[in-house]
Amino acid sequence: xxxxxxxxxxxxxxxxxxxxxxxxxxxxxxxxxxxxxxxxxxxxxxxxxxxxxxxxxxxxxxxxxxxxxxxxxxxxxxxxxxxxxxxxxxxxxxxxxxxxxxxxxxxxxxxxxxxxxxxxxxxxxxxxxxxxxxxxxxxxxxxxxxxxxxxxxxxxxxxxxxxxxxxxxxxxxxxxxxxxxxxxxxxxxxxxxxxxxxxxxxxxxxxxxxxxxxxxxxxxxxxxxxxxxx
Amino acid sequence: xxxxxxxxxxxxxxxxxxxxxxxxxxxxxxxxxxxxxxxxxxxxxxxxxxxxxxxxxxxxxxxxxxxxxxxxxxxxxxxxx
Numbered sequence: 400x401x402x403x404x405x406x407x408x409x410x411x412x413x414x415x416x417x418x419x420x421x422x423x424x425x426x427x428x429x430x431x432x433x434x435x436x437x438x439x440x441x442x443x444x445x446x447x448x449x450x451x452x453x454x455x456x457x458x459x460x461x462x463x464x465x466x467x468x469x470x471x472x473x474x475x476x477x478x479x480x481x482x483x484x485x486x487x488x489x490x491x492x493x494x495x496x497x498x499x500x501x502x503x504x505x506x507x508x509x510x511x512x513x514x515x516x517x518x519x520x521x522x523x524x525x526x527x528x529x530x531x532x533x534x535x536x537x538x539x540x541x542x543x544x545x546x547x548x549x550x551x552x553x554x555x556x557x558x559x560x561x562x563x564x565x566x567x568x569x570x571x572x573x574x575x576x577x578x579x580x581x582x583x584x585x586x587x588x589x590x591x592x593x594x595x596x597x598x599x600x601x602x603x604x605x606x607x608x609x610x611x612x613x614x615x616x617x618x619x620x621x622x623x624x625x626x627x628x629x
Numbered sequence: 630x631x632x633x634x635x636x637x638x639x640x641x642x643x644x645x646x647x648x649x650x651x652x653x654x655x656x657x658x659x660x661x662x663x664x665x666x667x668x669x670x671x672x673x674x675x676x677x678x679x680x681x682x683x684x685x686x687x688x689x690x691x692x693x694x695x696x697x698x699x700x701x702x703x704x705x706x707x708x709x710x
Contacts, residue, residue, distance in 0.1 A: 457697055500699050507645050
């Protein structure tokens with residue numbers, strides 16, 4: 400499987416993503432600079448975490464209009480799987496590949512900690528190694544992670560099964576206490592309607608190796624390799 | 630022409646920053662302060678003399694980048710630069 404990681408000025412999880420991808424695929428991904436208009440043929444495109452363009456104007460707003468994104472949007476619409484992590488999720492919403500927006504955390508604080516997530520569906524190319532309803536541990540590190548969409552959009556997301564992950568407690572209960580940032584319906588990640596684009600605030604690549612005290616995230620990458628190679 | 634653009638959160642969209650500012654105003658003794666909402670102010674010089682054309686340009690700038698119309702409204706005034 401050939402993966403590409405898009406690198407924006409201010410990305411800071413691009414290398415972590417590359418390490419996790421290489422561990423799963425056996426080869427390093429292509430690192431593609433935001434200013435490049437060309438993108439190598441890829442089976443998976445990753446938009447990494449960080450603070451692209453210093454989060455100026457709105458998180459992800461500038462990156463969504465960078466030269467390489469025209470090609471990313473084109474590929475995404477043609478069905479190439481795209482994974483946006485943290486700032487990458489913000490970029491995907493600003494690029495309108497995913498609905499809604501990520502707003503300032505309800506606490507107004509930058510939150511950096513491990514959280515539990517409930518896997519809402521296990522039948523997508525991103526979640527083949529998980530079970531539906533499984534509780535996994537990923538890391539979050541963001542200040543603008545409160546998922547917001549209007550009532551109509553939210554109902555559509557819920558009805559179409561586009562919610563990928565929800566914040567929950569270690570037992571899998573989706574509650575207000577387990578919601579770290581004020582996201583509506585405890586949403587931590589969503590799919591587009593074809594489940595080929597996934598955006599999530601938590602970082603699977605940060606808990607993808609025993610040396611990082613967790614490996615739940617690695618299963619997303621190994622699952623992707625298995626489903627995309629099949 | 631010069632555009633003076635204000636971007637504000639739509640009514641109903643939670644504004645935790647506005648809430649924090651309101652709390653600080655109350656702490657300073659401004660009991661009269663209520664419903665504080667924070668927005669953005671942006672100035673853009675548009676190399677266009679025709680007001681109608683400048684207006685159309687600014688309109689597109691707001692829609693495509695300056696405001697996220699999912700959560701934000703925008704308004705602007707144009708004046709000769």
